[in-house]
Amino acid sequence: MSALPVFNAEPPERADAARNRKLVLEAAGRLFARNPECVTMEAVAAEAGVGKGTVFRRFGDRAGLVRALISDTEIQLQEDLIRGAPPLGPGAPARERLIAFGAAYLRFLEVHGRLLATAEGASWLLSEPYALYRTHVSLLLEQAGCGDSAQYLADVLMAPLAAPAFLYQRDVRERSLEELTRAYEDLVARLID
Incomplete structure (x- = not known):
């Protein structure tokens, strides 16, 4: 590769x-x-x-240090989005790719979420990895026919993938990774027919 x-x-x-x-x-x-x-x-x-x-x-800063610590895992996730097998990679319908991305990123957060949350906070929205993931999601939403709403809906779909939101669901709401993955799939299904 x-x-x-x-x-x-x-x-x-x-x-x-x-x-x-x-x-x-x-x-x-x-x-x-x-x-x-x-x-x-x-x-x-x-x-x-x-x-x-x-x-x-x-x-x-701390955010840069954390990003360096997790960079190998993040690079592999990005490679899988761009060149990997469907449904995460190219070749599947947009809805399936969005669901696969949500599941993959939730697994990433299961391993690295606590570390990301302590270092990044709101700076995550300004990070290069966030920009890549948000662009990926917005392009898939455009492919799915969301038109002018694609940019806004990309932020809607990215919000539950922020480390603090993920940790709240895992630690306070005591939801399993499987429950969160199903809920993300449901969210995508409600946005895209």
Whole structure:
């Protein structure tokens, strides 16, 4: 499988930068696994044995650090959307693809939702992954004949896939992943005939 071209891709890493990146991500993974709400960039730097400037320059903020931690999983999900087998990938009707996307993203949140929620908050709406997923959903809605409403309905379908909404349903409402997947399928079915 060839990698997707990345807009504004960074040049190849120097060996010391790659080593530091690995140390920081391993340290962040350990700290987030212990107590995600209490992780600071300073704590990650100390755990990794690097200066905090190294962490800030490389990742910018907590959201950037979290995105780097989950990037491999997210890249695979994006590859599956673009090149994967139907119904998640191309070749299935728009409604089936929307349902498959919802199910796949809910599984992604089951693994990474708590981590995303502690780091991102409202910045998720401004992130590149959100833009990709929202564009995917809006294009499928246009294919399904939603016309001028497709953009608004894309936000409606993305709302339950925000990590805080997902965690509320799992933790407070005590809904299983299977229940949430069925509910998302029902939501899509109500929007698209």
